[in-house]
Amino acid sequence: MDSVELKLDAGEIHVHLRHHDMIHWPCPECGAACNLYDHQAERQWRHLDTCQYQTILHAEPPRSECREHGVKVIRLPWAEPSSRFTALFEALAIEWLKAASQKAVAGLLKLSWDEIHGIMERAVQRGLKRRQREPISQLGVDEKAFRKGHSYLTLVNDLVRRRVLYVAEERKQSSLDGFWETQTAEQINGIEAVAMDMWDPYVASVRTHLPEADSKIVFDKFHIAKHLGDAVDRVRRKENKILKAAGDDRLAGTRYDWLRNPVSMEPKDRKEFAELRNSGLKTARAWALKEIFLRLYEYVYERPARKHFRWWRNWAVRSRLQPMIEVAGMLQRRFENIITYLQHRITNAGSESINAKVQWVKYTARGFRNKRNFIHAIYFHCGGLDLAPEPTK
Numbered sequence: 001m002d003s004v005e006l007k008l009d010a011g012e013i014h015v016h017l018r019h020h021d022m023i024h025w026p027c028p029e030c031g032a033a034c035n036l037y038d039h040q041a042e043r044q045w046r047h048l049d050t051c052q053y054q055t056i057l058h059a060e061p062p063r064s065e066c067r068e069h070g071v072k073v074i075r076l077p078w079a080e081p082s083s084r085f086t087a088l089f090e091a092l093a094i095e096w097l098k099a100a101s102q103k104a105v106a107g108l109l110k111l112s113w114d115e116i117h118g119i120m121e122r123a124v125q126r127g128l129k130r131r132q133r134e135p136i137s138q139l140g141v142d143e144k145a146f147r148k149g150h151s152y153l154t155l156v157n158d159l160v161r162r163r164v165l166y167v168a169e170e171r172k173q174s175s176l177d178g179f180w181e182t183q184t185a186e187q188i189n190g191i192e193a194v195a196m197d198m199w200d201p202y203v204a205s206v207r208t209h210l211p212e213a214d215s216k217i218v219f220d221k222f223h224i225a226k227h228l229g230d231a232v233d234r235v236r237r238k239e240n241k242i243l244k245a246a247g248d249d250r251l252a253g254t255r256y257d258w259l260r261n262p263v264s265m266e267p268k269d270r271k272e273f274a275e276l277r278n279s280g281l282k283t284a285r286a287w288a289l290k291e292i293f294l295r296l297y298e299y300v301y302e303r304p305a306r307k308h309f310r311w312w313r314n315w316a317v318r319s320r321l322q323p324m325i326e327v328a329g330m331l332q333r334r335f336e337n338i339i340t341y342l343q344h345r346i347t348n349a350g351s352e353s354i355n356a357k358v359q360w361v362k363y364t365a366r367g368f369r370n371k372r373n374f375i376h377a378i379y380f381h382c383g384g385l386d387l388a389p390e391p392t393k
Helices: 087-097 102-109 113-130 172-181 187-188 200-209 221-245 267-277 282-298 302-318 322-333 349-364 371-382
Strands: 003-007 014-018 033-039 043-050 053-059 063-065 070-073 138-147 151-158 163-169 195-196 216-221
Touching: 087 102, 102 113, 102 216, 113 371, 138 349, 138 371, 151 172, 151 216, 151 371, 163 216, 163 371, 172 195, 172 200, 172 322, 187 221, 195 200, 200 216, 221 282, 221 322, 267 282, 282 322, 349 371
Parallel strands: 014 053, 138 195, 195 216
Antiparallel strands: 003 014, 033 063, 043 053, 063 070, 138 151, 151 163
């Protein structure tokens, strides 16, 4: 330390640093002992506050001259290259960012939004660089809406470790194609199963890049349940109009009852719903079709499961309920990658829990100005990354 200057009016403490005389300086690239070449012009770094005062470090970083790598600025023990903050200050900001929005942390640390986002972006970059190329056995492929108007992101998740591996803009085949380029051939060959919805561009990407893809793709149980639930609701809406015209309000306000598990209902609501589902209503028949299809996932062996589906499909086709007939046709076309569930027993439930965290990130930020910023935030909060600055490790 060379000197300390207190600026009361500005609420700042300025610490001026000077190094000891040294014969050799390590090259930041190879670590070889090198001669001192010169010094950079004076730089400043924001450090942890001292009491209520912002603390600013000042120094002229030395540059070494390496025979192999040329003239380079040495690695500083208190900050990473190109950062305007000390490693301890960035580590504090990172910990706060894990629990609060960028705007809130920027306000507490008296930084601009761009400065705090820069800390987050550098943390993500170092975390992705440190990520090991370990085996990944189960993937989840999902989409996340960026904002209203069919603007999406594609997410690839590690279902075992519950973390985001890859994020790309849009939900095209090319969006998912980029993920495979980040994986080694050994990692790709080690993938045992992929849980995903029935979006054709995603299916095409997996089939293009994953060996024996058709035996590994598992169309997600919860997406299938949603398709069935939507079909039940279409039946309900049409029937409700007819009943209301005749003065019958039995189906009014029951939309979510047909989507809920009766076990989670209050006793009074459960009793009222039982009367509806045991009635002769078309909606009750559609609901029964949905519930009985989902029993497929209780089977252990493939042969009886296939028999169950054939029986169910025949019932759906004869039901004279057009929405159920349509969803039965779709499920038949996709059935070979529905029945793979019995082999792999995976769903995108892990991806849905990640999606809930992504939604929290989006909500706390009150939205993002662009997709790039949103992608950084997803990696930061959901990537399971080692985010700490190197000098603090």
